[in-house]
Amino acid sequence: MTVVGRLVDRFFGLPEAPVPGTGAGRATGMARDLRVPMPDGARLVADLYRPRGAGPLPVVLMRTPYGKHKPEIRLFARVLVRRGLQVVVQNMRGVFGSDGEFRAFHDEKDDGLATLAWLRAQPWCDGRVAIAGASYLGFAGWAMAPYADPPLEAMGLGITASEFVSSFYPGGALALHNTLVWSAVLGTLDGSRLGGLLPTPLHDRRVRRAMRHLPVGEADTAAIGRPEPFLREVTAHAGPGDGFWTATDHSAAAAKTTAPASMVAGWWDLFLRGQLRDFAALHAAGRQVRITIGPWGHDAKALRAILADQVTWLDAHLNGTTDRLREAPVRLYLQKADRWLDFGQWPPPGTRPAPLYLSHGLTWDEPSAIEPAAFTYDPLDPTPSVGGPLLSPGKGGQRDNGPIERRADVAVLTGAPLDRDLDLIGPVSATLHVRTSTGHGDLFVRLCDVDERGTSRNVTDGVLRISSPGTVRAEIEMNPTAYRFARGHRLRVMLAGGAFPRLARNHGTGEPAGRAVASRRVRFEVLRGAAHPSALHLPVWDG
Template identity: 40%
Template sequence: MTTATHHTSAHSAAKKPPLLARAVRRTWRGLPPRQYDVLCERGLVVPAADGSPLLTDHYFPRADGDFPTLLVRSPYGRGIPWAPMFGLLFAEQGFHVVLQSARGTGGSGGEYALWQHEAADGQAAVAWLREQPWFTRVLGTIGPSALGYAQWALAADPPPELRAMVVQVGLHDIHGFFYPSGPFALENSLVSAVGRLHYGRGALAMVRAALRLQRQLPRIARTLPLGEAYVPGLGGRVPFLDEALSRPDPDDAHWRGADAGVAAVRSTVPTSLITGWYDVCLDQTMQQYDRLRRAGCDAALLVGPWTHNTAMQQGWPEVFAESLAWLRAHLCDDPSGLREARARVHVGGRQEWRDLPDWPPAATDRRWYLTGDGLLSDRAPEAAPPLSFRYDPADPTPSVGGPLLSRTAGPRDNAALEARGDVLTFTTPPLTEPADVLGTVGVDLRVGTDTGHADVFVRLCDVDERGRSVNVCDGIRRLDPATAAAGPAEVTVEMSPTAHSFAAGHRIRLQVSGGAHPRFARNTGTGEPPATATRLVPTEITVHHPSALVLPQTNP
């Protein structure tokens, strides 16, 4: 291994980290003690692949010696929270931290693009690192959300120096973010666009943009066509959003190269994956883990009771400890902080952490059949009449909680939602013993429609003794018009994975409806493209028997 001795005197422009970053750092509790004082070089200019100047900050321990390097590439600026969260905290623990603003963001030159420059600019950043006297050629990457995508893009052709990755609530498939399971993810796409456009422009700009979208979202969600309706809420046209709306097909040439998840299929870079049960990137994280395990790659998984945002807020002590242990093990040859179990998950209901040898754990699929009188039964009903409801896109079934980027994310009481006429519910009797569900939940449905154009949204809920119905996980699927209109089609709607224990005395509930709005753009009932649809047609959706909820149950 090539080594280089780091001398703080060589950094004549180095100063203390920004005062605001130091102030934020002091607010965090439950973190390990600082090992080093930190210095920072701000506003370094690093050339992108096309020569565009990328502004970069370098945080490092105020000490002589060799330290590994962490590369953090961000489209959200280099200030709060990244400066204290990565720059300060990890430099305090003995790492060089290179925090770089992606092309066209945070003061960096060039034109911004969602994914097109990530791989090449990541490689350019590593090329610059090789020229630095303090770079020991021991490199790790870290970061959440879009910062996780930057890691996967670099890992598609991993530089030889890359020894470890920590992907926190991260995505690898850009199209899959906009269209996670068929329908357009309206609310999350708009909120994400605000972040990408304004986060790196300072707190005031971000707050103003977020408040504008909050005011405009109800009108956007109920106005057609969507390709025009969103413009006032974002303050103008957004090219990458226009492309997403107008190109729903994942095989469209526009999306070529947008899925960096292929890196996990052949990766040999030890990777720690961190997510939450209500994270918008949960499904993609689980795909990443499955691919890494199949490739024989060293991988670890941490899943907490978090949303996309709270994982990096309330969950930060656990997330930081997990990240630091992984990086020390693979960059510093210090495995003392690693847990023995490959996977660690928080089990809802029990409110406890559980270590597992792998994910998903061994489980037995238990089928709960939907009956004609709204029950979930362990026996298939005989000659039960089908159940129908009318989905009206002019009065769409609302979304309540779940994996959102807004503050309304997470577990919520669904009682008001379940009282609507366009939501079917099926519920077990009170359980006589706990039921632990760990894995991917599915619903096998026999379903038809009168128009053929419909979505089916399903949700698993935990109903307590007081009747409070709290969402555990959910999923949505767009029906095939040809088969859905011809007669009852057999479809499986997968929900996101979960780890949840239903307590004795509680009831298991399944919701079946035609959408979750504005989390997903409503199905207009016409088959018109989402960007240009202008008509709304109600749809009758009929659930036929036998249909069943399939739960992967484990021994409590």
Template identity: 40%
Template sequence: MNLNSHITQHLQKLAPPTTRNLAVERDLRVPMRDGAVLLADRWTPATGGDGLPIALIRTPYGRSGTLALGAAKPLVERGFQAAIVSTRATFGSDGPSNPFRCEREDGLDTLDWLIEQPWFGESVVLVGASYVGYTQWAVADAVPPQVKAMIPVVSNSTFSMEFLRKDGFSLETPFTWGVQIERQERRFANVRNALEEREILRALRTLPLNQADAAVLGHHDDYIQNALDHDRDDPFWQAADHADRVPDITVPASLVGGWYDLFLPNQLRDFTTLHKTGRGTRPHRLTIGPWTHWTVEMDGVAAREALEWGMALARGEEPPERAPVRLFVMGEDTWRDFPSWPPPGYAPQRFHLQPGGALATDQPADSPPDSYRYDPADPTPAVGGVRMWTLQKCGRVDNAGLEARPDVLTYTTPPLDKDAEVIGEVSAEIFFRSSLPYADVFVRLCDVDEKGRSTNVCDGLISLTGSNETTHATVRLWPTAYRFRRGHRIRVQVSSGAFPRYDRNPGTGEPRSTATRLHSADQQVFHDPAHPSAIILPLQHVS
């Protein structure tokens, strides 16, 4: 245990602990209003734990292992006590399983229970990443006054809703997450899940798609089936969407995220809402690093936020001052502070697709469209970028293989004569036509260095209906903070997929869960005065 403590201290860049001698009370019973009982573990210093500020972690991922050792233990060694509570139907807590849709009531009941414990002091800080962060958003507008701060990491108030867009279904994440949750209580689950990852990804080619879970698990999974059958705007998910509650949050929040994280766009939306409403007594904070959904560096930032900022608020002290927004500017590879998101001073600049694969701020000349053929039986693959799973390369990667495919178009500027900094929301407007009425448009922004190596910065996809007529497709890419260096080139990719991150478009208009036919399509991308396809970058030139 102490070896783990020393390793975590080094990896997370933490100050030495006040103690490494801890005690754990296991399987505490937490009653819910409907009669269900959830199980909790309480971590404390071996002596003197009663009354310390409590770090509350509500999780579906178990109360031991990586979560306890990497998230709770470092805090308890440095002045907190921690309560780790298993959500419904996980690790001994009563069911039935109901991911996302029961976290508000269960979270508020957990806080009521916590405050009544004899070892409770005066304060709670909500901490944790991903689903654990989502459990904070589910209750944040209605927490009791004993909750002094929340630190949701790589999460947002709607969590999985972005994946379930009707105009851009992100297949890989909800499917693989559902399989992970279903299998996570097996012996050596983490190792076995990693070894079985390729099997899971192969299953995503199953037709119809509603049989893919059975191909992996041997039976259907309720969450996966619900994700396939109910789009984001379906009333089925209403209890899981807490975005409308964000303006009423008064507890101070410190949001931590990554430029290549799954939840970034709506996390930034939540922060913007908090920042504008300003209903709390303290300013909210935002920290975005060059991370994917999980990295050790991000864990360290989150732990330090809890220990420095969260602990001060829990004790009624003044936390260290800092700008509201701290961003890692990729390309420059440095941390910078800003007053808001998006930062001021970055004006939208249109870079137009041009004939011959060029990209420029000039209006395009008269020219025929570029063409490619998209085959859903051999779908354009997802390469790097926003992905969750460990064996798949995430984040920034070499795009050479992807750009060599005949179903990927590229448009590139000449070498830049000065640095160009892009910080904020990125979008694209692509004039597009398909031989079929159903098609996808995927757009990726890349940085091409002096050696010609193309690495991805951000991207996004939209699914179109009526694409057999010339369509003005507006694609929202992931936000970013990136400096394109002098001598580098800006590149835009256009294609019709990124499988299996996004579901492949079969071209038939059949429901995604039951589609069985795959139709190839001839796609056209226009760039002429009447159809000025462009990417819109929030830009500032730097001398």
């Protein structure tokens, strides 16, 4: 084992790799650009990493649209090889030398299963195959795992989910920021040579400016100078009941997956809700599954945790090295308390639902009749948003919400100072009774933590697209959390008609999101009181 290898293991908190033996600890051999045949005649290129001189071994498969040459991919592969495993990293259809056309989310099931069959037929594979990966690579694993026969040996899944559609359209609104950022990445990958185009500050500014482009369905040309298929598909199929993405949703089949699964999620990751649903489905089905939820988003902090998690999990299930496995299925970080907690299930036992009612401020007791909380949303000057689950590094997570809360187009309700610490662990939602002047609008609700100095920082939020006249009972799913509100702090709820550019503006006309240009101002009235008890539903943990 090299000095560099020891330093890498130490940096990521990994147990020391075994001394050289039957594969383990040996130097890494590599076969580049293996061509894997698909049923339609396309060939997808892949690299094989394996211990030099070893016989047949289990394979860890990683399928990527970003290029098998990426440094983090190579690092991960070499870490596993030092533990006596072999790794195959495959470029997906249509990228970096693989035949065909890349169609985001559509081909991963068929191509993944064809690759799995090819791997098992190779003389250097002992028949056992596991999958690993984060984000889209993790989705590619989900696209094949429920249908693999025989089943996969193990799954390592980071900041990902079995379906991504709910992240395109949270609450029915269009997730503009994340969709355009990822579309710009796809549109600037160079599949003709090794290495893609790294984002530059100029590129990032251009993408940010393009978020204001109308219609949204053509924002790709403003961002990268040409159409990008993924953005066009997302904006063209944003309406309710559109079945375009049905075949890319593997959540209904998730519970059929028998492979032991380990997941890493983040409180500020855009796929958190879907990942927790996947965990709950596997756990309810009696599968061997664990999840770690940390104080990170879709970022480098998450990747470091993912590598350590997946290496120990794969080592255990492919090599039998089980001494590093914990017993608790759920490990989560309680934010602002600096504590890691272990639980037997999600949501964790010991929490109690507590409604936080909208009144003149916020109250735990149901209020009497009171006038509505009213504000007006202008699509030409859309209510901005800061923080939250964003793909852009350094822009997501917790942020100071003060400048937004001082705007005239929001309603802000604040509770009394807490007389003791308040811990929330679990799903969060809101039931709000709302009227809109046009029958169309996006109701955005955000829970914030206000400290003794008056600084207001976001904790969780959610949105619901409204397309109905009259009074609507809006059931809004917010992001789950584990968070401590310290004694002396206050809870605050902000209501708005949008969160731009995280969410595309609602034009108030009912016109499809991708084509809308004309707009109407929308007045919102959020009713509160005994007849219309608008409230947030908070998971209070008394542990």
